[in-house]
Amino acid sequence: MLCIVPGLLCFFWVPAQTLYAGSNFPLGTSAYSTGFSNPFSFLCNTASLADCETGAALSASNRYMLKELAEYTAAATLPVAAGGIGLAMHYTGTAAAYSNMQWALAYGKALGRVQIGAGVTYNHTRIPGYVSNGAISYAIGTIWQLTPKFRSGLQLANFVGAKSNPSNTQPLSWSVGAGYEWSEKLLLWGVIAKESTMPAQVRVNMQYVVERSFVAGIGVMLDVASPWFSLGWQWENFRALITAAFHPQLGLTPGLMINVQAERDKHK
């Protein structure tokens, strides 16, 4: 099993490359809405911090049910006078085979109907006996509030190639996304993300508040024809979601996400 893990990582595992790649956020997260955002949203687009609320979240998933590909992400957001800041930590792998740790810090600010954001990550990869190195990369993002219900954004990561070692230039990433808040209960959104060394990823998603305490989401990663869904329960500021994604060849990825977020100021 230890032998195939690096191979799997090369082909299917994206987050180790950059946390801000535009599609490496936990399922059930959207940056292109106001009502459906959560503390992980800034990983999708740093500009979403411009109207963030105080919150914290934790996500865990077990990719393809392989313990070597377990992922853990924690994030917190805090509105400040001139925008919002976000902090995230991501860990994947096992200490025995392959592990990757990333720290992300970002800031977002609104300039009228345009939001802008920027973030940095420190990315440390360790493969015992092979390599142990770290690199700093950065991302910039923007979100345009084109209509009261429709947002579109762009996030670029690593445009000046960060290097963990001279022969390893981290891939740059370009992602665009858009979200249409059909109503307070329904959000339709999508993201297209391309990293220079990976095929383009396309995600189309729908999130729905079934009733006050029950939320659901469904989507598909079109590039690998991989559907996912989420079901959650919310009570006041607390929300818990279970997620599941199915890859046609590699199988199931179950996940769990919990977040606590201050109630949105509707006058904002």
Next chain:
Amino acid sequence: MRVRLIILFIMVLLFAATAQEEYAPDPYEQQLENLAAVGEEESIDDAQWQYLEHRRRHRLNLNTADEEELSALALLTDLQVQQLLHYRKVLGPFLHIYELQAVPGMDIPTIRRILPFVAVTGVAVGIEPLGKRFANGDKKLLVRTSRVLEKAKGYQGGDATRQYPGSPLHVFVRYRYQFRDLLQYGITAEKDPGEELLRGRQRYGFDFYSLHFFVQKLGIIKALALGDYSISLGQGLVHWQGQGFKKSAAVMNVKRQASVVKPYTSAGEYNFHRGAAITVQYNRIQATSFVSYRKLSASVKNDEGGAYITSVAASGYHRTMAEWRARNSVGWLAAGANVQYNHQRLHVGLNMIQHRFAVPFRALPEPYDYYSLQGAGWSNYSIDYSYTAGNLHLFGEIAADKLLHAAWLQGVILTADPAVDVALLFRNISPAYQAVAGNAFTEGSKPENETGLYTGIAIKPTRRLRVDAYADFFRFSWLRFGVHAPSAGSDYLLQVNWTPNRNTEIYCRYRFEQKGANVPQEGGGLPAVLPAKKRSWRMQVSWQMTPALQLRKRVELLRYSKAGVHQSGFLGFADIRYARPFTPWQASCRLQFFATDDYEARIYTLEHAVLYSSSAPAFFGTGVRWYCNFSYKIDQFISRLARAKTNCRIGLHFSQTSYASGTAPGSGPDQLNGNRKSVVMAQVLIGG
């Protein structure tokens, strides 16, 4: 009249609520990108851009404009032109520009597109005699220079036959005098990178010069061109030197529209005539005659059968020894005529053109070239026609070449409903039919060896939504270059435009194209011809955030498949354009990322540099590109220097493309060291 005024007042209110200030979309963006993809040529003839800039300064009066002038904008379909003229004829002159909304077939986006170039005035402008036209016109001097900062192999010494003797500087100079639409003359000179200037083989100056003199509306003479000019006949089956768009998201633009004679002012060194052309008009009859003699750059070979042309070089590059030898090596005499009868909604035209080359063409000993142009003389003849009946516009052309091989093109444009437009175009062009400079609405770059049916539909279900779609089925009954068997194909496009508010335009486009392509067989032998499929999906958002600031972004995904081998491509860009009204400066920047598996998955995008300079390069490989444009008006400074009111705008452009390591941009002598290509361009435009 009273009712009309009330309607007009309501329309003004409605339109004012939806009008955009200073919104200048690229009206031909997708057409130009598609044209580049068909012809695989990067540079773009700026004639239409010049014309639109002229119209921006001297707006077309809708109360006096004729069919030809309206068509020359290339922003209206022929049916819209006819409907506008009919409206004016029935209801009298327009009272206000907003009355355009009352013209059948006109929608808000179309009106917005033409708005910067048209006006409604009650004053008819007189036609001055020739002598008076030489004063008070616009004088415009344009000097543009650019260069690639990295040194290409062609400048680094080594193999003398592949070296460029000149500097890597590109220099373009154009002077033009224009008195409204009545008189125009000027000179154009150009030196391409690698060509010499004022030394060596070019000791007398530039590599390319072009002079033109063009006068219109001189009594019975409708147009007279001396020097360099272009000729466009019928629907392009026999001859078309103007810009001819092909399939694009402007699904209704299937008809070729242009004046027969136009002055030639571009830097392209191939697609024009040199001599004289005259158009006279008497009542409903218009007749044009032209004669031209110029030299073509062509590769000429000799064998026991004598000299013959193997290929004509359209690039205009005369840098290496081989290119220099080909320069102006073949004389080309062309003469032709067009007679047309126009009465109300009927148009019938007779066209003929004859060519005589100093050196004959000869087909290559390849099956695909079996029907190509042969001999030292060639001729083409055609009848073109159009008729408008209510909301239906029919047009077409029937042509034959010297050997009586036939070509036929028939189109229909129909406004089936105020919200639905339909276009149909059928073409049947014999594999043996040849035209020296034909350019019709076909799948191939030239009108030959093609049978096809194009159907397009534009639906406007709501004011905010527009759906454009086309389907084109075509068949090539003989072999083509790179396709060693008769083949067939299809091309589909669906584009949904959503305009959620007056400042935002979003479109999604899906295109699928399938046509035959050679697939080499293991162990050699004849290649198999299998379908090559190309699917592309694009989304673009344009947002006029403030009257001065426009933001745009695009993402495009492409997948190419042939014989089980797939290539994918991705391109994304973000634009910022700043042009505040009544301020002297403008700026724009673009950041772009592209990543394609190989050349077949290349993606084209239109780029603007300085005024009148645009291109639609193909991007392949992996890289990041950015460019910045800046222009500044220094009218006061120049006016003080010249001691007369003079307009002056300087333009600067810098672009840089960084390819993934290991990829060197360019090929052959143009290949650069390293993985970066940087271009700097500067332009001064005086007068206007």
